[in-house]
Amino acid sequence: MIQPWKSSIITASAVIFFDQLTKWWVLERLDHGEIVGLFWTLQFRLVRNTGVAFSQGEGLGPVFAILIFFVIFLVIRWSTQIQSKVVKVAAGLIVGGAVGNLVDRVFRTEDGFLSGGVVDFIDLQWWPVFNIADAAIVVGGFIMFWAGMKSTKSEKEILDSNV
Numbered sequence: 001m002i003q004p005w006k007s008s009i010i011t012a013s014a015v016i017f018f019d020q021l022t023k024w025w026v027l028e029r030l031d032h033g034e035i036v037g038l039f040w041t042l043q044f045r046l047v048r049n050t051g052v053a054f055s056q057g058e059g060l061g062p063v064f065a066i067l068i069f070f071v072i073f074l075v076i077r078w079s080t081q082i083q084s085k086v087v088k089v090a091a092g093l094i095v096g097g098a099v100g101n102l103v104d105r106v107f108r109t110e111d112g113f114l115s116g117g118v119v120d121f122i123d124l125q126w127w128p129v130f131n132i133a134d135a136a137i138v139v140g141g142f143i144m145f146w147a148g149m150k151s152t153k154s155e156k157e158i159l160d161s162n163v
Helices: 003-029 061-080 085-107 132-161
Strands: 035-039 042-049 118-123
Touching: 003 042, 003 085, 003 118, 003 132, 061 085, 061 132, 085 118, 085 132, 118 132
Parallel strands: none
Antiparallel strands: 035 042, 042 118
């Protein structure tokens, strides 16, 4: 039973591990707002996001944390309907990223259940500050979108050839 999900489980586990490892490192090394320039526009800058994407919905973390459980369920359910290994990896990226940020909301809190701020630190200066989990979610989403478009195109070609 676990064999079809092996790539998803490995991918999600790797995302969670590297996301939490990098967040731990940043929390140990940087003070809030401190900037470490790396190259070009890339820098590390520690910020806490209690909202969602691009810090929207500041303070609504508990609501979004509950929604994350729903999104994880939907991604897993949708990916069970497709046999593509690419989709399984994409599902692992999305679920791993969602869990990585959910861990922050649950365990990095001082204000109550699910109200912790997500640790963000990758700052390109021309894009909102993000983390490994955020990047995994975005990449996984693009892969799923691409796979869905490819699947729709293949189905259309099959239907057109039967006419």
